[in-house]
Amino acid sequence: MNISERKKQILKSIVENYIETAEPVGSRAISEGLGLSSATIRNEMAEMTSLGLLEQPHTSAGRIPTSLGYRIYVNELMRSHMLTISETEEINKSLKIRMEQLDKAISDAGRLVSELTNYPAYALAAVNTPVTVRRFDFIQVDPRTLIVVLMLSNSTVKNRLMNLTRPLDEGFLLKLGAVFNANFTNCPESEMDSTLISSVERATGDIYGISASIASFAIRALSETENKKAFVAGASHILEHPEYRDWEKAHRLMNYLSESENVFRLPVPEDNSDVKILIGSENVAEELKDSSVVVAKYELGAGVEGLLGVVGPTRMDYAKVAASLSYIAKGMKALVDGKENHLPVLGNEKSADE
Amino acid sequence: MNISERKKQILKSIVENYIETAEPVGSRAISEGLGLSSATIRNEMAEMTSLGLLEQPHTSAGRIPTSLGYRIYVNELMRSHMLTISETEEINKSLKIRMEQLDKAISDAGRLVSELTNYPAYALAAVNTPVTVRRFDFIQVDPRTLIVVLMLSNSTVKNRLMNLTRPLDEGFLLKLGAVFNANFTNCPESEMDSTLISSVERATGDIYGISASIASFAIRALSETENKKAFVAGASHILEHPEYRDWEKAHRLMNYLSESENVFRLPVPEDNSDVKILIGSENVAEELKDSSVVVAKYELGAGVEGLLGVVGPTRMDYAKVAASLSYIAKGMKALVDGKENHLPVLGNEKSADE
């Protein structure tokens, strides 16, 4: 979109004023800041309205940005936000999560984002390489109790306690280990079918009826690991924003976010970009047409990558939200690399301002 | 509270009518149902208002029950609700959860309750016996990688992958196992202090610097297991109820529920009772003074017990909510006992009606 520099400055003032006050902004409100008379600004506003960058709730109200208006602001005018020292300190402190429990780490990251931005946040993780069992181990606790330990190809370990109906013979345990390690390791979930299982059952001469349980445990462990996980935090924050004071709007959005299938369908940043921003009508889901989504990608090594996002009104503090998300997403990566004391510091590298 | 049988019937009609319509109920509305003229009912209503069982939003409106009015309804008048066949089937189906992951089972139960009742639900679990490590095992994956497997006294198993800076000597692993099993088993978290750890470090002659990691892993595993867990599901349901159409009320309650410390402080049923109901002002927390809480206790064996509760407006369908909670709480117990096809069927055992 090619518009004059002056129009851009006016648009910028309108967007920032509107983000702050949540009220349609009139020509007078920004005339001083720009050193132009309100009449001049009115003329420009009228043109921008017909260009589709601004709209009026009604004839005698000020202007508010359209999705397109926000889009231009985000692409060309937004000055990248600088997190305060105390904010980065808070993030750094919170990020020192115990990473053993992947789920918890991810949901905590979501919570952190939500608290920081005061918008509902979501976090999701997916494993993008097929996972296999790398190794089976069996620990005999007592004659009728067995612990099955699986080491998976992504370096996670799963275990399960199993009870037997009759005392276990030691030789059987060795055979069980040999057969499972020979047949099931490096075998993706999809190939673990019933014929494989029954052939293993024969090979071990299983009189305890336990091979099938072990196999199904392995299958479940793999599918659990490969399954996507979604967490939503701070959904109630949307009630703080005037655009959701209407309970039906709030309810619709909260309902949408409480279904994890919907969360999985939220947008994904392009590979080359840091943060993706979808504004209002740019969203495909009907329920999000008057909300915006800001999302960042993070990696956790071991083939795990995921998204960290924020949902809020189109009148969102995009600069701050994008900065926070980007910082936290990078921080998660750094955490895994063990450099938790060297978190990146976001600067003005993306400034489009003078 | 000693009031005439007729007053009770009137109170019952008022409560049930109000639960259904959410509008103050006038004398005319219930006169036919009881075979009394509206004037008579008005007289009774006036007395019950001065007794504190009813109140009027304003002079010319109908009556609504006070907390005390609901209390009498719940204690003496409520007819225990019969779940429909399809409801019990839905519950039974949903309850066949994979119980391996305690957390998931509990949060799923909360979700189920919320879906069934259309109120926000919470689920929490606590281990009420001290947990210890019953057994340490070490699996060597490769010279520099080790899996530590802990079997805890409550029959859960925890594991952790550890990387070493130098290749592992086999004899060391055996010694490690011997020392840990001798010193740390049956030892509650509180006694695993630094002096014990350093004495173990000496005993193993640990040149890998790994004893401390194992010990701290064990400590964390115990504290994680003993820690209470809280889940809240379906918080957005409150927006469906007219008493929370005011966004500030809704926000206050949702905020309250999003803090897990608050959830832990919610009421606990007495030992002899099935379900505990706290109505409006009976709640201690300021944020719940105009809401009600219904809570049931469940047990999961292995010393795990927890609460399953519902939060909603005082105008709540107590009968149905109590029935659902009680059914599900019993169902969870039955599940663990392996009787998943013999879930209890709730009847009218608590009817106080004719």
Added chain:
DNA sequence: CTTAGCACTCTCGACGTAAGAGTGCTAGCA
């Protein structure tokens, strides 16, 4: 003790009005 009747009170929605905000347009000025 119950109930029909009635006057009274209070809420709620409709309506009209005035104030205020912001616009678009016109005309004058650099």
Added chain:
DNA sequence: TGCTAGCACTCTTACGTCGAGAGTGCTAAG
């Protein structure tokens, strides 16, 4: 030609009035 002061116009919002409707409390009669 571009900027701006001024003004008439439009639309929202708040406010007050008014009448309808709902429900009550009281009284008096059965």
